[in-house]
Amino acid sequence: MTVSRALRDDPMVLPETRDRVLEAAQQLGYRRNELARSLRVRGSSGMVGLLVTNLANPFYAELALGVETLCAQRDMKLVVSNTADNVERERDLVDDLVARRVDGMIVVPAGTEQRHLAPSNLGGIPVVLAARRAVDIQVDCVMLDDYDGAHQITSRLIEEGHRRIAFVGPPAAWTSAERLRGFRAAMAEARLPIDEALLRCEQRDVATAEVAARELLNLEQPPTAFFCANSRNTIGTYRAMRAGRNRCSLNGFDDFELADMLDVPVRLAAYDTRAMGRHAAELLLARIQKREPMDQLVRQVVLPTTIVQYGGPMPLGS
Amino acid sequence: MTVSRALRDDPMVLPETRDRVLEAAQQLGYRRNELARSLRVRGSSGMVGLLVTNLANPFYAELALGVETLCAQRDMKLVVSNTADNVERERDLVDDLVARRVDGMIVVPAGTEQRHLAPSNLGGIPVVLAARRAVDIQVDCVMLDDYDGAHQITSRLIEEGHRRIAFVGPPAAWTSAERLRGFRAAMAEARLPIDEALLRCEQRDVATAEVAARELLNLEQPPTAFFCANSRNTIGTYRAMRAGRNRCSLNGFDDFELADMLDVPVRLAAYDTRAMGRHAAELLLARIQKREPMDQLVRQVVLPTTIVQYGGPMPLGS
DNA sequence: TTGTAAGCGTTATCAC
DNA sequence: GTGATAACGCTTACAA
Numbered sequence: 001m002t003v004s005r006a007l008r009d010d011p012m013v014l015p016e017t018r019d020r021v022l023e024a025a026q027q028l029g030y031r032r033n034e035l036a037r038s039l040r041v042r043g044s045s046g047m048v049g050l051l052v053t054n055l056a057n058p059f060y061a062e063l064a065l066g067v068e069t070l071c072a073q074r075d076m077k078l079v080v081s082n083t084a085d086n087v088e089r090e091r092d093l094v095d096d097l098v099a100r101r102v103d104g105m106i107v108v109p110a111g112t113e114q115r116h117l118a119p120s121n122l123g124g125i126p127v128v129l130a131a132r133r134a135v136d137i138q139v140d141c142v143m144l145d146d147y148d149g150a151h152q153i154t155s156r157l158i159e160e161g162h163r164r165i166a167f168v169g170p171p172a173a174w175t176s177a178e179r180l181r182g183f184r185a186a187m188a189e190a191r192l193p194i195d196e197a198l199l200r201c202e203q204r205d206v207a208t209a210e211v212a213a214r215e216l217l218n219l220e221q222p223p224t225a226f227f228c229a230n231s232r233n234t235i236g237t238y239r240a241m242r243a244g245r246n247r248c249s250l251n252g253f254d255d256f257e258l259a260d261m262l263d264v265p266v267r268l269a270a271y272d273t274r275a276m277g278r279h280a281a282e283l284l285l286a287r288i289q290k291r292e293p294m295d296q297l298v299r300q301v302v303l304p305t306t307i308v309q310y311g312g313p314m315p316l317g318s
Numbered sequence: 319m320t321v322s323r324a325l326r327d328d329p330m331v332l333p334e335t336r337d338r339v340l341e342a343a344q345q346l347g348y349r350r351n352e353l354a355r356s357l358r359v360r361g362s363s364g365m366v367g368l369l370v371t372n373l374a375n376p377f378y379a380e381l382a383l384g385v386e387t388l389c390a391q392r393d394m395k396l397v398v399s400n401t402a403d404n405v406e407r408e409r410d411l412v413d414d415l416v417a418r419r420v421d422g423m424i425v426v427p428a429g430t431e432q433r434h435l436a437p438s439n440l441g442g443i444p445v446v447l448a449a450r451r452a453v454d455i456q457v458d459c460v461m462l463d464d465y466d467g468a469h470q471i472t473s474r475l476i477e478e479g480h481r482r483i484a485f486v487g488p489p490a491a492w493t494s495a496e497r498l499r500g501f502r503a504a505m506a507e508a509r510l511p512i513d514e515a516l517l518r519c520e521q522r523d524v525a526t527a528e529v530a531a532r533e534l535l536n537l538e539q540p541p542t543a544f545f546c547a548n549s550r551n552t553i554g555t556y557r558a559m560r561a562g563r564n565r566c567s568l569n570g571f572d573d574f575e576l577a578d579m580l581d582v583p584v585r586l587a588a589y590d591t592r593a594m595g596r597h598a599a600e601l602l603l604a605r606i607q608k609r610e611p612m613d614q615l616v617r618q619v620v621l622p623t624t625i626v627q628y629g630g631p632m633p634l635g636s
Numbered sequence: 637t638t639g640t641a642a643g644c645g646t647t648a649t650c651a652c
Numbered sequence: 653g654t655g656a657t658a659a660c661g662c663t664t665a666c667a668a
Binding site: 062068078096101258 | 351357365372375376378379380383390416
């Protein structure tokens with residue numbers, strides 16, 4: 001008992017005793033068993049769960065780092081898993097995190113089926129959604145102003161005279177859908193028709209994006225500009241443009257390394273991914289520490305995007 | 319007790335009873351407490367620790383994904399932390415992983431001071447080192463043939479007639495030191511002197527690498543070729559070359575996205591990072607399952623590098 | 637096939 | 653200030 005107190009820096013123990021205990025522990029290589037501790041002290045396993053769709057994507061890696069940084073400050077450990085955009089798997093992983101009694105979790109939801117993320121299914125463990133919006137559930141989330149970023153970029157293209165603008169992006173997980181919505185809205189506001197043949201939303205990686213872009217470039221009436229809904233698609237499109245020696249306007253979502261070094265001007269809706277991770281962690285840690293019931297009042301953080309332009313003037317339309 | 323058995327799929331329970339239990343559990347949203355379970359069943363918290371130096375570095379993100387993939391197959395969870403190349407922090411994190419009774423851990427050691435990673439200090443928990451060599455301790459590790467990759471690249475440069483070759487890299491953590499050793503060896507074999515003014519080993523990120531490369535390019539006798547010890551330095555050097563409109567031979571370690579799209583030819587010692595993560599996880603899982611004492615026989619996996627060349631013929635020396 | 641008792645390593649509570 | 657006792661939720665061993 002005294003050992004327990006000493007290791008916990010409880011003031012109810014003589015400094016001398018404390019020192020003797022610590023020394024003995026040192027000698028024996030003794031370490032308090034955190035498993036046993038968390039079993040007794042409920043609501044403090046000292047672990048936070050993080051579920052992302054693809055760890056190797058620089059985007060989520062940055063997000064993870066942001067989360068980790070903040071958690072590390074509070075001496076909390078991160079349990080990270082990959083959902084691979086699979087809702088089934090996500091459900092299982094969430095389940096496991098609950099069973100492990102993590103103090104909270106941050107999830108990039110794989111889909112719009114999110115019932116398993118509702119507070120009532122988590123035994124009171126707080127959740128924060130990141131990067132994607134909550135659908136039909138009341139939980140904190142931090143996301144990007146996807147709609148606005150897409151709207152801004154599209155509007156600029158229209159101002160520059162573009163009429164045939166292609167949209168290439170990943171399957172319509174929420175963020176991509178929002179970006180498409182911003183694109184459509186900007187076109188509608190300018191009373192421009194959308195050629196559905198110029199919309200391609202199935203590309204998850206660079207290789208498939210390149211194929212899709214090439215097909216678009218080979219159309220009888222190719223687009224004069226591309227709006228790519230994420231970095232994978234921007235890079236794939238760039239590859240296709242370069243291979244075909246095409247010269248149209250390249251625009252996209254997400255900044256990426258070397259974007260400013262391409263031999264084609266690029267305009268991007270950029271943002272601070274790491275900050276997003278930090279914000280998510282902040283929301284979560286606030287819930288954890290204040291022990292607020294999850295149904296308190298839901299907080300939403302929407303981070304802005306910044307339009308950046310690399311490599312000289314953008315090609316004009318028509 | 320029967321519940322415990324039913325949830326564990328113990329055959330010693332009537333199928334009917336089992337079904338009733340499972341249904342009730344479903345109804346009540348009951349989940350077995352994994353913390354309590356791991357407390358009783360020693361050596362199976364179902365968690366693996368992963369310590370990397372920088373999560374946001376695509377290199378480690380890929381490594382993490384490789385590890386995660388394999389662990390997920392065995393239904394093990396990953397506790398990931400960032401050491402930020404800080405040995406003190408690494409020591410604390412290792413300590414915490416031991417206290418959490420992880421089933422094993424994979425560590426990218428921050429330095430050469432690795433006593434805290436020796437089996438005797440881990441209470442029997444197996445470790446595998448990744449990416450960097452074990453120093454003065456007997457543990458499994460999986461690494462790259464850093465020496466050979468650097469040697470090959472340098473040799474080619476010499477064949478191409480280069481005499482003034484600059485080496486730019488991060489501080490001499492093991493991998494960088496090995497690469498420098500390979501560089502020196504190739505030069506020595508060709509009986510070429512090394513101009514120590516062309517060696518810069520302090521750059522951890524792209525920005526500082528760019529500065530270092532610019533300084534080298536501004537020397538009275540600038541190098542005719544660069545050998546960069548990692549992707550951060552390769553990219554930084556590329557930026558400096560491009561800004562200065564210099565045209566010398568660009569070579570480096572690590573493949574990276576868009577390397578093939580630069581407007582300068584590049585030669586790289588490339589390798590499969592994800593495979594490295596998988597190998598590390600395989601070694602670890604083997605130890606975990608076989609419950610081999612850590613001092614059994616140490617396994618080392620050395621992964622080869624492949625020289626790739628992008629963007630046409632490389633500039634010749636002299 | 638099911639239930640009982642003990643114990644995993646810690647901490648809350650209450651005596652001393 | 654220190655120590656005994658019970659309890660956290662589970663599983664192993666054994667009895668019913």
